[in-house]
Amino acid sequence: MLEIFYRLIDANELKASRIFSTFIVTLIILNVLAVILESFESLYQNHGRLFQWFEMISVIIFSIEYLMRMATVKCKYPGLSLSRGLLKYIFSFMAMIDLLAILPFYLPLMIVLDLRFLRILRLVRIFRIFKLSRYTKSLQLLGRVLKNKKEDLIVTLFVMTILLVAASSLMYYLENPVQPEQFPNIIASFWWGIATLTTVGYGDVYPITVAGKLVSGLIAVLGIGLVALPTGIVSSGFLEEIQSNNKCSENYAKYNFCPNCGRKLKD
């Protein structure tokens, strides 16, 4: 019995399983659309009831899905005991997202909350969009590249943070006496620093002193370098992934040739 449920939820072989996935994905997209539409005040005032009903039904379905996944944990990790399997599942990344997507609905039923906090909690429903990643195969290549290059990318982020802190502190000392409202403290200069390093450049905060402009120009040029670093890392990641997939060697091996020089291999 559980075996059937498990194959319905997790495997992709059965036709019913594919229908189930499509249904869940559609529900997630509809939920995201609901959050977006709800933000239009006039829509919410006229159809608030509809949104609340849709929310309730969605949460019930998602809760059933969550419980089903917990019930079939024995099939997922056949080697583990039930309690250990449950713990492993509950603290897995995907299960946490699933829980986060339904929890905010139950919270107000349990604890007394003031209404403004409740409104922000609703927002967490947008996390349901991340549930999609469970169902998308093509994201896996991307994920693999990012995972392989995780360390290099973190170092880039670290270099970026150092640059940001140094540049923003310098900027604060240079611009604060002239524009105390734009650069009131170093944390506030971070806003300028991020906008410049990432080359977004909103234009709400910018230096007006000559020294400030010099620093800003330097940081903008370094910003180009900071774009170059992750790009270079990701590029080489994609190439490595492709080259390791190139199964030419296997084909060559079949016919007993070296893939590089075309020489015959010893049987």
Added chain:
Amino acid sequence: MLEIFYRLIDANELKASRIFSTFIVTLIILNVLAVILESFESLYQNHGRLFQWFEMISVIIFSIEYLMRMATVKCKYPGLSLSRGLLKYIFSFMAMIDLLAILPFYLPLMIVLDLRFLRILRLVRIFRIFKLSRYTKSLQLLGRVLKNKKEDLIVTLFVMTILLVAASSLMYYLENPVQPEQFPNIIASFWWGIATLTTVGYGDVYPITVAGKLVSGLIAVLGIGLVALPTGIVSSGFLEEIQSNNKCSENYAKYNFCPNCGRKLKD
């Protein structure tokens, strides 16, 4: 007879065929220039007649070209029956663009339209610029790279959409109470989200709360990553295309030479 027409339009061997292509390309460029010049009010008021005559002549020539291509469909797909060949041709990407480039001219003759809609239809003439791609060989490498990497690029777009939806929703909840005019609803926050993720940063909409600036900074940094992803994908695509063109190794192997140094290999 049709055979001659077909070789005039589609093949590039005949000298007449090359003259025909050049003529069509020139006409397309002149049409684009006409659309641009027409947008200057003073020019249109003084030379409106000229623009209308040029438009009419162009459409007639493009229509003849379209009909000629339909007439020679038998030569293009010799294996298919005439009706199947016609259907296949009409729904090909290039033929759709050709049709789109002339249809707006005939539409007002058929249906009654108000003048404003008519004006927007005229715009479709700019699509004639895409007809150039039929005649440009060098676009093919680019097209091949993009085609090979289509799936990866779509996944990147998908990740971008998820980020955009999540960030814009969060931004709406954070900034709406403070700047209700800049962030009236989630769809409107998308405008901020796109400008930040793509690092355009017009500066018409930007967060003013501390939490909003934090989210904005994070999204700008992720925006750098989003620039890195397609760049990495396209880079590896170009390299693969180049490497697959270097078929030296196969040729060398045939003649028992090392692909790198060209020395003969010991048997």
Added chain:
Amino acid sequence: MLEIFYRLIDANELKASRIFSTFIVTLIILNVLAVILESFESLYQNHGRLFQWFEMISVIIFSIEYLMRMATVKCKYPGLSLSRGLLKYIFSFMAMIDLLAILPFYLPLMIVLDLRFLRILRLVRIFRIFKLSRYTKSLQLLGRVLKNKKEDLIVTLFVMTILLVAASSLMYYLENPVQPEQFPNIIASFWWGIATLTTVGYGDVYPITVAGKLVSGLIAVLGIGLVALPTGIVSSGFLEEIQSNNKCSENYAKYNFCPNCGRKLKD
């Protein structure tokens, strides 16, 4: 005699030749600095005489250099006749820049010109900075990569132009009725288009209609793609250049091994 002059100017073996190069490079940099400093009104009013003297001396030295290069053309192209060598030299890229750098000084002596045009001609002196490239060896790798990838980069520019024309035309039709001053005609919308496609985003022109924002967002996303294309092309160009420089194969060849599999090669 000419032989000695030629080796002084063009070759880098002699010590005197290296001193000469350094002198010319220094003079070029000083000229660029003079143009920059001259733009400060107070400096020019007080030291105008100095700038004019420096300008005259520089032009005389550059003229002598130019004449010397023309005189030694026989040594540069020994195979050609004097007149053909001269023609080939005068129309070479470097000689054109050299001429452009000194011509504006002589022009006012020959033709009668009003003073405003004269001022703009002066600007051409900034081209002297490009003379530096004759003396910089490390620019050659960059030049080689760009030359090898010239065609691909031109196609990218062509795609960019098509996108720009299509997007700007569309934007003109969408925004002109609402912001006639920002989008008076299609040529003016090009300004918005370039700022968006290159992700500069000054923020002086941006769409305010919903349809306009949609188009703008789409173009900004395509702009990321347009950054990815040249980057991918240039990346693969650098890699090819490096791989062709890797002279491992030669070293391996010396010791008679295949560079890939390490197998011994037939002598």
Added chain:
Amino acid sequence: MLEIFYRLIDANELKASRIFSTFIVTLIILNVLAVILESFESLYQNHGRLFQWFEMISVIIFSIEYLMRMATVKCKYPGLSLSRGLLKYIFSFMAMIDLLAILPFYLPLMIVLDLRFLRILRLVRIFRIFKLSRYTKSLQLLGRVLKNKKEDLIVTLFVMTILLVAASSLMYYLENPVQPEQFPNIIASFWWGIATLTTVGYGDVYPITVAGKLVSGLIAVLGIGLVALPTGIVSSGFLEEIQSNNKCSENYAKYNFCPNCGRKLKD
């Protein structure tokens, strides 16, 4: 005795050494946080005493660390005489940063300084963040790539400078008559040039003449190319680094295996 100190500071084998590193890194991060928090006026006014005490204790600890490193210089460079080792150490990049991080504190004790200059000196404390790099191993790959590609990156910077000077000068001549306040001289136009070339585009300075917009558009497009160049250089650098790490082929060759498929080679 010195040997023990040396292994405590420089080696990573001992457990005590790792505790010492962690302590220093924590202190550096706390110092950076202090600089940031100090910039909040209200915080500094209320807890100024605390900040001063923390500053004094930090400097004492960093000074002891600096002296310890100088004392153990004999163990670091066993081949050199004490005086030569000291000189080599003091002028090493890391020791200079260490000195820069503590010097500003001692300076006011030695020379008489006015208070505003003193305040700027304090900023140098932020350099302590760079001390972290001594303790971070993963920065080394990044450093190696940047070092290998140093020349190419400098050439890119050089090309960028030429473009910047040429474009800013041209812009000055075009825009100065119309916007004398935005483009007062060529140095001031550099601010526009940097913002455009790096695609930051703050929006405080932008051309308003048609010719100026043309130049600006061209420079923005070239700016995309300038992003492409370092990215391409860095990408190829990462790939080379990865490929040089794959020393499989050598190992395989030793045992007569094909490096790709692991099959034994004939012979």
